[in-house]
Amino acid sequence: MDISIDDILAELDRDTTIVERSDPSSQVPLTSDGNTTMVNSSFDPGQIPLRKAGLQDDITPEKDYTRLMTLWRNERCSPELLPFPTLLMNRMLRRVQEQMEKIENISMGFYEDGAAGPSQQPNESAFGSNKDKLPLLCMEAELERVKFVIRSYLRCRMHKIDKYMLYLKQLEYAGNNAASLKELLSEQELVYHSRHFASLLKLFNSSVLRHMPPELQAVNDTEGSISMVDEPEWGRFVFLHVKMPSERALKEDPLLERNEFGKPCYIVTIQELNEDVELTVGGIYVMRYEVIRDLLRDGKVELI
Amino acid sequence: MGYYELEDVLADGSEVPCKFQYSMPGLGYLAGNAGKPIEKNSKLLLPLWLARVLAIVGGSEGEEIADDEEAMPFVELSRPEMFSAKVVNAIKAGAASLDLHSVNSHFYMLAIKWIALFGDAELGSVIAEMVMERSLELNGHASSVGVSAVESQASQAGSPFLLTLDESEKETYRRAHDSYRRTKRWMLEK
Numbered sequence: 001m002d003i004s005i006d007d008i009l010a011e012l013d014r015d016t017t018i019v020e021r022s023d024p025s026s027q028v029p030l031t032s033d034g035n036t037t038m039v040n041s042s043f044d045p046g047q048i049p050l051r052k053a054g055l056q057d058d059i060t061p062e063k064d065y066t067r068l069m070t071l072w073r074n075e076r077c078s079p080e081l082l083p084f085p086t087l088l089m090n091r092m093l094r095r096v097q098e099q100m101e102k103i104e105n106i107s108m109g110f111y112e113d114g115a116a117g118p119s120q121q122p123n124e125s126a127f128g129s130n131k132d133k134l135p136l137l138c139m140e141a142e143l144e145r146v147k148f149v150i151r152s153y154l155r156c157r158m159h160k161i162d163k164y165m166l167y168l169k170q171l172e173y174a175g176n177n178a179a180s181l182k183e184l185l186s187e188q189e190l191v192y193h194s195r196h197f198a199s200l201l202k203l204f205n206s207s208v209l210r211h212m213p214p215e216l217q218a219v220n221d222t223e224g225s226i227s228m229v230d231e232p233e234w235g236r237f238v239f240l241h242v243k244m245p246s247e248r249a250l251k252e253d254p255l256l257e258r259n260e261f262g263k264p265c266y267i268v269t270i271q272e273l274n275e276d277v278e279l280t281v282g283g284i285y286v287m288r289y290e291v292i293r294d295l296l297r298d299g300k301v302e303l304i
Numbered sequence: 305m306g307y308y309e310l311e312d313v314l315a316d317g318s319e320v321p322c323k324f325q326y327s328m329p330g331l332g333y334l335a336g337n338a339g340k341p342i343e344k345n346s347k348l349l350l351p352l353w354l355a356r357v358l359a360i361v362g363g364s365e366g367e368e369i370a371d372d373e374e375a376m377p378f379v380e381l382s383r384p385e386m387f388s389a390k391v392v393n394a395i396k397a398g399a400a401s402l403d404l405h406s407v408n409s410h411f412y413m414l415a416i417k418w419i420a421l422f423g424d425a426e427l428g429s430v431i432a433e434m435v436m437e438r439s440l441e442l443n444g445h446a447s448s449v450g451v452s453a454v455e456s457q458a459s460q461a462g463s464p465f466l467l468t469l470d471e472s473e474k475e476t477y478r479r480a481h482d483s484y485r486r487t488k489r490w491m492l493e494k
Contacts, residue, residue, distance in 0.1 A: 226307050227307065228307045229307075230306045230307065230308075
């Protein structure tokens with residue numbers, strides 16, 4: 001007779017991990033606390049379920065980088081402008097700054113060694129600096145990689161801000177809209193948006209619009225035969241990958257259901273066709289963006 | 305389709321045959337003789353951006369029109385040549401061999417506008433089939449790429465099919481071809 005003792009073993013496993021994990025967190029209680037409060041208040045919807053699970057070590061440079069990569073991919077593939085991850089970006093930029101200073105310091109150290117070295121034993125010091133250069137090279141290359149991702153991410157957002165300038169302006173005026181402009185854009189992007197809008201408007205006005213009759217001078221006319229405000233293309237097809245939810249979410253997520261093969265899946269409805277589609281966990285689909293928008297906001301799927 | 309989209313502006317400029325339902329004083333310049341009125345039932349070609357509005361609104365400006373006629377718009381759109389039975393039959397017979405560029409260079413865009421205007425489900429399904437069939441062909445042509453300059457020249461000029469594409473298909477082809485070529489180049493050359 002087989003007695004399944006998996007849950008008992010899991011219990012034992014968890015005990016040991018708890019002990020292990022509690023050690024570092026008790027050593028540095030201040031920083032870890034600060035981190036968790038930062039996480040909980042941060043607007044990064046994908047990770048909220050994880051954080052509620054109380055993972056102390058949720059903020060690590062590595063995880064932040066993974067998160068940034070996901071955000072970058074999503075931003076590049078989605079038709080709309082996604083909310084700006086203010087806290088994540090602050091952390092990343094701070095780390096880039098620190099890392100730059102660190103590299104600076106280390107290479108300064110090399111110079112001192114080099115200055116001191118050659119006078120005494122040229123051969124040995126040359127050998128030593130060669131050996132130590134590899135970490136420095138790696139650090140520089142890695143820094144470049146991170147900076148590239150951040151730059152590309154921000155450029156992609158700027159492109160979208162240009163494209164949906166009038167639409168964003170309308171969101172600002174509408175006011176009652178849930179996605180207020182402050183959450184959507186960073187401070188610098190807000191400045192960019194308003195200034196660029198102003199200068200473009202000035203150009204239009206001085207070159208063309210002032211020759212028009214007054215009722216045709218608006219640049220955001222939606223009443224005419226064609227709306228002048230370009231909305232994001234909500235119905236665009238995107239490729240998406242359904243992420244594996246964490247163990248906890250697997251049990252507690254109300255959206256998650258089981259299909260006939262016993263695999264977990266999300267059920268979404270395509271309004272136009274009035275059709276239900278099950279998105280199996282781990283699968284890759286081509287789907288209209290408006291259908292999976294909420295799942296994307298909750299970080300349950302990612303675009304590819 | 306955006307406001308500032310060039311292809312859309314060009315597509316909107318193509319002309320469709322219309323029949324006026326009212327006599328309009330002063331609008332003779334539409335028919336080429338300014339200063340004279342447009343007679344009722346006169347037929348002329350109007351660009352789509354004008355015809356689309358005129359086919360929807362109407363009545364209210366004409367003074368002595370009875371209430372029941374008020375719903376009648378200024379012009380009646382007749383079916384343009386490119387959606388005639390002849391073309392539809394040609395599409396059904398073999399969409400991939402149809403010279404779409406000579407039918408109209410903005411065929412798909414105009415078809416979308418036309419279908420949106422009239423709710424023409426039958427034409428819609430015919431064109432949906434057509435897009436599928438032609439896309440297969442398009443993919444076949446786009447995926448045959450040579451990496452070196454000489455090879456790509458050869459594959460460019462190769463096919464008469466590429467001369468039959470409409471503008472949106474050209475765009476699709478260009479992108480698909482580009483991505484195939486870049487992938488291949490990345491795989492082979494680094």
